[in-house]
Amino acid sequence: MRRLRNIGRLFTGTPAGVIADAAVICDGEEIAWCGKHGDEPRDLMESVVEEHDCMGGLVTAGLVDAHTHPVYAGDRMAEVAMRSAGASYSDVAKTGGGIRATVKATREEPIADLEQDTARRLWSWLDGGATTVEAKTGYHLQHDGELEAVRLLARLGGRVDLPRIEVTFLAAHALPPDRWARMGAYAKQVGEWCGEAYVAGARFCDVFCDRGYFSVPQSRSILKAGLAAKLIPRIHADELARTGGARLAAELHAVSADHLLRANRSDAVALARAGVVATLAPGTALSIGKLPPVKDLIDAGAVIALGTDHNPGTSGITSMSVVVALAVAVFKMSVERALTAATLGGAYSLSRSDRGVVAPHKLADLVLWEAEHEGAFAWAYGLKPRVVWLRGAQVFA
Numbered sequence: 001m002r003r004l005r006n007i008g009r010l011f012t013g014t015p016a017g018v019i020a021d022a023a024v025i026c027d028g029e030e031i032a033w034c035g036k037h038g039d040e041p042r043d044l045m046e047s048v049v050e051e052h053d054c055m056g057g058l059v060t061a062g063l064v065d066a067h068t069h070p071v072y073a074g075d076r077m078a079e080v081a082m083r084s085a086g087a088s089y090s091d092v093a094k095t096g097g098g099i100r101a102t103v104k105a106t107r108e109e110p111i112a113d114l115e116q117d118t119a120r121r122l123w124s125w126l127d128g129g130a131t132t133v134e135a136k137t138g139y140h141l142q143h144d145g146e147l148e149a150v151r152l153l154a155r156l157g158g159r160v161d162l163p164r165i166e167v168t169f170l171a172a173h174a175l176p177p178d179r180w181a182r183m184g185a186y187a188k189q190v191g192e193w194c195g196e197a198y199v200a201g202a203r204f205c206d207v208f209c210d211r212g213y214f215s216v217p218q219s220r221s222i223l224k225a226g227l228a229a230k231l232i233p234r235i236h237a238d239e240l241a242r243t244g245g246a247r248l249a250a251e252l253h254a255v256s257a258d259h260l261l262r263a264n265r266s267d268a269v270a271l272a273r274a275g276v277v278a279t280l281a282p283g284t285a286l287s288i289g290k291l292p293p294v295k296d297l298i299d300a301g302a303v304i305a306l307g308t309d310h311n312p313g314t315s316g317i318t319s320m321s322v323v324v325a326l327a328v329a330v331f332k333m334s335v336e337r338a339l340t341a342a343t344l345g346g347a348y349s350l351s352r353s354d355r356g357v358v359a360p361h362k363l364a365d366l367v368l369w370e371a372e373h374e375g376a377f378a379w380a381y382g383l384k385p386r387v388v389w390l391r392g393a394q395v396f397a
Contacts, residue, residue, distance in 0.1 A: 001025055001026060001027050001032060001044065001047045001048045001049060001050070002025070002026045002048065002049070002050040002051070002052065002392065003023060003024070003025050003026075003040070003045075003048045003050070003051050003052070004023060004024040004025075004026070004052050004054055004059065004366070004368070005023045005037060005051060005052070005053060005054065006023075006037070006053050006054050006055055006056060007019075007021070007022040007023060007024065007037070007054045007056075007057065007058075007059045007368075008020065008021070008054070008056035008057055008058060008372045008373075009022070009058045009059070009372065009373060009374065010022035010024065010034065010059050010060075010358060011058065011059070011060040011061075011339060011358070011374055012034065012061075012357060012358040012359060013060070013061055013339075013340055013343050013344045013356060013357035013358060014357050014358070014359050016359075018374070019034070019035060019036060021036060021037050022034065022035065022036060022037055022059070023035065023036075023037040023040055024059065024358065024366065025040060025044050025045075025048065026364040026366075026389070026392045027044075027047075027364075027392075028364070028392050029363060029364055029391045029392045030360075030361055030362065030363060030364055030392070031358060031359065031360055031361065031362050031363070031364050031366075032044055032360060033360055034358050034359065034360065052387070052394075054368050056372055057368050057369060057370070057371065057372060057386060058368070058369045058371045058372055058373060058374060058376070059358070059366055059367065059368050059369070060129075060339065060343060060358070060366070060367050060369070060374070061343045061344075061355065061356055061357055061358050061362075061365060061366060061367070062129065062130065062131025062132065062163075062343075062355070062363075062365035062366060062367055062388065062389075062390065063128070063129045063130040063131065063132075063320040063321070063324075063342045063343060063346070063367065064130065064131070064132040064133075064134075064305070064320075064342065064343055064345075064346025064347055064349075064350065064355065064356055065125060065130045065132070065133045065134060065163075065306075065307050065308050065310075065320050065323075065346065066134050066256065066258075066277075066279045066305040066306065066307040066345070066346040066349040066350060067134055067136075067258050067279050067281055067305075067307025067308070067309050068133055068134055068135050068136065068307060068308055068309065068310045068311075069135075069136050069138060069139070069170075069309070069310060069311035069312075070118050070121050070122055070133070070135050070136075070310055071106070071114065071118050071135065071136075071137060071138075071139060071149045071152060071153065072102050072105070072106050072139045072311070072312045073102070073105040073106045073108070073109035073113075073114060073117065073139075074101065074102050074104070074105025074106065074109075074312060075105075075312070076097060076098075076101055076102065076312050076313045078097075079092045079095075079097040079098070079101075079313060080313070080314075082095075082097070083287070083314075090212065090240075092313075093212070097313070098174075098313060099138075099139070099173060099174040099313070100174065100177040102139050102311075102312050102313065103139050103140065103141050103174070103176070103177055104177060106139040106140060106145070107140055107142070107145060111148055111152065114149075114152065115152045115155070115156070118152065118153075118156060119156055119159070119162060121310075121318070122135070122156060122162050122163060122165070123161070123162055124318040124319075125163050125318050125319075125320070126162075126163055126385075126388055126390070126395060126396045127318070127319070127384075127385070127396065128318060128319030128320050128321050128322065128382070128385070129319075129320060129321055129367040129369070129383075129385040129388060130163055130318075130319075130320040131163050131164060131355075131365035131367070131388065131390050132163055132164040132165075132166065132346065132347075132350065132352070132355060132365070133163045133164070133165055133166070134165075134166045134168060134204075134307070134346075134349070134350055135153050135165050135166065135167060135168065136168040136169075136170040136173075136206060137149035137150055137153070137167075137168070137169055137170050137171060137173075137202075138170035138171065138173030138174075138206075138208075139173070140171075141171065141173065141174065141175075141176035141177070141186075142176060142178075143189070143193055146169070146171040146193065146197070147193065147196055147197060147200050150167055150169055150197050150200040150201050150202045151200045151201060153165055153167045153201065154167055154200065154201025154202075157201075160390075160391065160393070160395075161395060163390070164355075164365070164390075166203055166204070166350045166352075167201050167202045167203055167204070168202065168203070168204040168205070168206045168234065169193075169194065169197035169198075169202040169204065169205050169206065169226070169231060170205075170206040170207075170208070171190045171193060171197075172186075172187060172190045172206070172207040172208060172214050172218075172219070172222050173208050173213075174208060174213060175213075183214070183215075183218065184218065187214060187218040187219075187221060187222055188221070190222050190225075191221055191222045191224075191225030191226075192225070194222075194225045194226045194228070194229035194231055195228075195229040197226075197229070197231065198229045198230050198231050202231060203231070203232060204226075204231055204232045204233070204234050204255070205222065205223060205225075205226025205227075205229075205231035205232070205233055205234070206233075206234045206235060206236065206258075207219040207222050207223060207235055207236065208236040209235055209236060209237055209243065209244075209245035209248060210236060210237075210238070210239050210240045210241060210243055210245065211240050211241035211243055212240065213236075213240075215243070216243060216244040216245070216247075216248050219235065219245070219248055220248055220251075220252070223235065223248075223252055223254070224252070227252070232254075232255050232351055233249075233252050233253075233254040233255065234249075234254050234255050234256040234257070234258065234279075234349075235248060235249045235254050235256070235257055235258065236258050236259055237249055237257040237258060237259060237260055237263070238257075238259065238260050238261065238262040238263045238267065239258075239259035239260070239261050239262065239284075239288070240261075240262070240288075241262055242262040242263065242264065242267075245257065246260060246263045246267035246268075246270065246271055246276075247267060247270055249271065249274070249276045250267075250270040250271055250273070250274035250276055251274075253274050253275065253276065254276050255276070255277060255349065255350070255351050256276065256277045256278075256279045256305065256349045256350075257271055257276050257277070257278060257279070258279040258280075258281070258307070259279075259280070259281060259284065259285075259292065259309075260278055260280065260292040260293070260297075261285060261288060261290040261291065261292050262290070263292060263293055264293060264296070265293060265296040265300075267293075268293055268296040268297045268299075268300040268302055269296075269300045271297070271300070271302050272297070272300035272301045272302040273300075276302070277302070277303045277304070277305050277345065277348050277349040278292070278297045278302045278303070278304050278305070279304075279305040279306070279307055279346075279349045280292050280294070280304060280305070280306055280307070280327070280331065280341075281306070281307045281308065281309035281315065281323075282306070282323060282326035282327050282330045282331055283308060283309060283314075283315040283317045283322075283323065283326060284309040284314050284315050285330065285331075286326070286330060287314045287315060288314070291330065291331065292331075294331040294332065294333065295332075298337075303345055303348050303349075304333075304337075304341045304345050305341055305342075305345035305346045305348060305349035306320070306323050306324065306327055306338070306341045306342045306345065306346065307323070307346075308320065308322075308323055319382050320342055321369075321377060321380070321382055321383040321384070321385075322381060322382045323342065324338045324339055324342050324377045324378075324383075325377055325378055325379075325380065325381045325382070325383075326381075327341065327342075328377070328378040329378070335374050335375055335377055335378050336374065338377070338378075339374055339377060343356045343357065344356040344357055363391070364389060364391065364392035365389065365390055365391070366388075366389045367385045367387070367388050367389075368385065368386045368387040368388075369383055369384070369385055369386060370383065370384045370385070370386050371383055
């Protein structure tokens with residue numbers, strides 16, 4: 001067993017709140033005990049063979065990034081510059097940029113190179129204190145490529161040097177850039193691929209339900225096919241226009257509705273009543289110039305999760321500690337609420353009850369920060385971990 005001692009503040013994410021002068025005992029990949037230093041059970045202390053002095057620092061559960069698109073090739077910095085000069089998301093797409101540009105580059109990349117690039121990218125999440133990352137496919141938009149992307153992510157999820165990976169099948173990301181492609185026919189095809197995606201290692205099915213992308217009926221059909229294939233539904237909802245994605249998420253009791261930039265108060269109430277987590281990405285909200293109805297979601301009682309929305313076009317963020325800072329500054333969330341959204345909220349968004357808090361029998365995914373108080377998240381804009389423990393083992397220091 002390993003004991004983390006001399007913890008100045010332990011942000012548990014549980015009703016116990018913050019414990020000052022704390023200690024944590026880990027038994028392999030799980031937390032065996034946590035609490036006030038000096039209260040450690042004698043029988044556990046007799047089994048401790050390794051100690052780590054946290055030197056009065058802040059310890060939290062590993063952060064959870066609930067929305068990412070890390071499997072891609074190519075570079076879209078030119079269109080980032082276009083948007084900074086006033087071009088809209090739609091304007092960029094009309095010039096051949098956007099998702100389609102990444103699809104072309106990703107299809108051309110050898111799978112071994114794509115896997116290596118994705119692995120290198122995912123490692124950087126640990127640098128920001130994230131120990132679980134939801135990762136989507138969606139940049140092949142063809143049967144073989146999308147399924148190979150699922151397998152690629154599943155392989156990376158088995159590596160001990162990378163964050164835990166939750167694989168999402170997002171073949172319904174956009175209309176393929178092929179001449180033959182028609183949205184209705186392609187939506188039907190994606191639904192037919194869901195069973196294979198589950199076998200390949202996907203856990204979730206996602207759809208970009210929005211203006212210019214998949215309609216509510218098309219999205220419903222795909223997500224129902226995913227459900228039949230044992231894939232848990234989540235949805236890109238009401239990001240570019242209020243087209244009904246949030247209401248569809250509530251109807252299907254999806255685990256998560258993401259972005260929600262154009263959602264309103266009634267959508268927030270529907271999500272909360274249906275138990276759908278609202279996964280928000282402050283970096284993308286800033287990029288697009290529209291904020292989600294955070295106060296309405298909070299007032300309705302919805303669970304909020306946070307994500308980087310890392311992708312090649314609108315968000316290069318891989319640091320969840322930056323996302324926490326942005327949630328405080330941009331969404332006007334308290335540090336405590338933002339940090340909870342980046343831990344326990346993310347766990348809820350991924351339908352995982354074994355992480356996101358520091359408590360007995362939960363995963364020993366922990367972070368010791370370069371800080372003595374959680375308020376530093378809102379001050380540092382990229383607070384750095386001092387040590388990261390993943391699966392009970394130290395992987396970053």
